[in-house]
Amino acid sequence: MTTIAGFRSQLFRAANEVHDLTPLQAQRLLEGAVALIRCMREQTGMEPNTEAPDVTNILLDIAGSIPKRSEREIRNALLESADIIRLLTMILDSLDELAADEP
Structure with missing residues (x-):
C-alpha cells in the first residue's frame, strides 16, 4: 500500500472511530490532509477555485x-x-498514464 493510500485509509478509519480520537489527533490528521491536498494540487497544476472558499x-x-x-x-x-x-490521486494517475503514452 502506498503512503498516500495508507494515509487515506487512516482518515477513513479515524472518521469511523471519531469518538475515540483526541482533539490533537483529529487536528493533526486534518492538518496533514491539508498539506497533502495542497502538495497534490501543485503536482497536478490545478489552481483552487477563486470564486468559492478554498476547501483547504x-x-x-x-x-x-x-x-x-x-x-x-x-x-x-x-x-x-x-x-x-x-x-x-486519480487525476495524478491519469496524468502519469498520459505522460507514459507520449512519444
Missing part, C-alpha cells in the same frame, strides 16, 4: 477549532479530505 482553508479552520466542533463535523471533515485525496 475550511479544513484548517475546522482543525484549529476541534474542541468546539461536533463529532459529526469532525467526521465530515475527515471524510471530505479523504475523498479529495482520492480524487487527486
